[in-house]
Amino acid sequence: MKSHIKPGDLLPSFSLLNQRGEWISPANYAGTKAMVLYFYPMDDTPGCTTEACAFRDHFQQFLDQDVMVFGISADSTEKHRDFASRYQLSFDLLSDPDNKVRKLFGVPKSMFGLLPGRVTYVFNKTGECVHVFSSQLYVKQHVVEALAALR
Numbered sequence: 001m002k003s004h005i006k007p008g009d010l011l012p013s014f015s016l017l018n019q020r021g022e023w024i025s026p027a028n029y030a031g032t033k034a035m036v037l038y039f040y041p042m043d044d045t046p047g048c049t050t051e052a053c054a055f056r057d058h059f060q061q062f063l064d065q066d067v068m069v070f071g072i073s074a075d076s077t078e079k080h081r082d083f084a085s086r087y088q089l090s091f092d093l094l095s096d097p098d099n100k101v102r103k104l105f106g107v108p109k110s111m112f113g114l115l116p117g118r119v120t121y122v123f124n125k126t127g128e129c130v131h132v133f134s135s136q137l138y139v140k141q142h143v144v145e146a147l148a149a150l151r
Helices: 047-057 059-064 079-088 102-105 143-149
Strands: 036-037 067-073 091-095 120-122 129-136
Touching: 036 047, 036 143, 047 059, 047 067, 047 143, 059 067, 059 143, 079 091, 102 143, 120 143, 129 143
Parallel strands: 036 067, 067 091
Antiparallel strands: 036 120, 120 129
């Protein structure tokens, strides 16, 4: 299993359930759409809510560039559904309960190994990683970095 996705790497193939219980395979969109995949620790925490709402508030800018946004955490589809509904999130939240995709990407733990890491990956239309941003604390910067990488 390949890990530690970095710029120049291709989007790995995986499938996860979204908040509506639908299987989503982001690699299926490679060749047609650019994508932002952001890994975050968990729904309904202050930092993760701020980050999700920042993606929501800038979502039209991603749509205008024909970019898909996916949030990924270990939370259940039901918890994702409630979180997406409560904060009116327009993008898919993917459930990675066993952290297999998190491990596939090589997302590190942070805060002395206590929390799942917060890392955003930007892939161009060909499925190539063009940017990686990792910060547990600068949650709004993930959106800024993603939009800048897509220009």
